[in-house]
Amino acid sequence: MDHARINQPPEVLLSRYEIEQRVAELGAKISLDYRGRVPHMVGVLKGAWVFMADLIRHMEVDVTVDFLGISSYGSGTQSSGEVKITKDLDVSILDRDVLIIEDILDTGRTLKYLEDVLLAHKPRSLRVAALLDKRSRRIVPVRADYVGFEIADVFVVGYGLDFDQKYRQLPDIHVLRLAPTL
Numbered sequence: 001m002d003h004a005r006i007n008q009p010p011e012v013l014l015s016r017y018e019i020e021q022r023v024a025e026l027g028a029k030i031s032l033d034y035r036g037r038v039p040h041m042v043g044v045l046k047g048a049w050v051f052m053a054d055l056i057r058h059m060e061v062d063v064t065v066d067f068l069g070i071s072s073y074g075s076g077t078q079s080s081g082e083v084k085i086t087k088d089l090d091v092s093i094l095d096r097d098v099l100i101i102e103d104i105l106d107t108g109r110t111l112k113y114l115e116d117v118l119l120a121h122k123p124r125s126l127r128v129a130a131l132l133d134k135r136s137r138r139i140v141p142v143r144a145d146y147v148g149f150e151i152a153d154v155f156v157v158g159y160g161l162d163f164d165q166k167y168r169q170l171p172d173i174h175v176l177r178l179a180p181t182l
């Protein structure tokens, strides 16, 4: 079904302050777990880049970074199940401790696809950090090793997340209420 945005201010689900505090906690935890290693952080474009930019500044170990471009949603709000790579990795992940950075886990289709692709390149280890987890929506049984917030099945925008490529710039995470178009 097509949707249109209701013309009202979107409700804040997670404030910039809550996000900042949780991202700092995640950075500290991940840094402890990777002591003595140099994790290779692979951000999944486009949604994850704001989270990743903040997360790496809370890392207390050296890191390297790369990005993978993935497209799965089209312009609507429902996962299409189709996943395609729009930007490949720049450097080899052979024998690297790879940490996938996602903004949100929903059906799990994207992460399953990514894990299969990356494991084929034989990293030393592969873990996942996701800022948001809509666990109730899962279709494919994947999980993140590090989760910022588990959230209900609501459509969220801001802090890198979009609706039809808009709202990524919002500093807080908002619930976007959608109404069927007439």
Ligand code: PRP
Binding pocket: 044, 045, 046, 047, 048, 070, 071, 072, 073, 074, 079, 102, 103, 104, 105, 106, 107, 108, 109, 110, 111, 161, 162
């Ligand atoms: C979002 C998100 C994940 C994926 C999760 O990306 O960043 O990659 O959807 O959904 P799934 O668990 O149902 O597969 P999206 O396709 O919206 O692209 P974007 O990151 O460019 O906004």
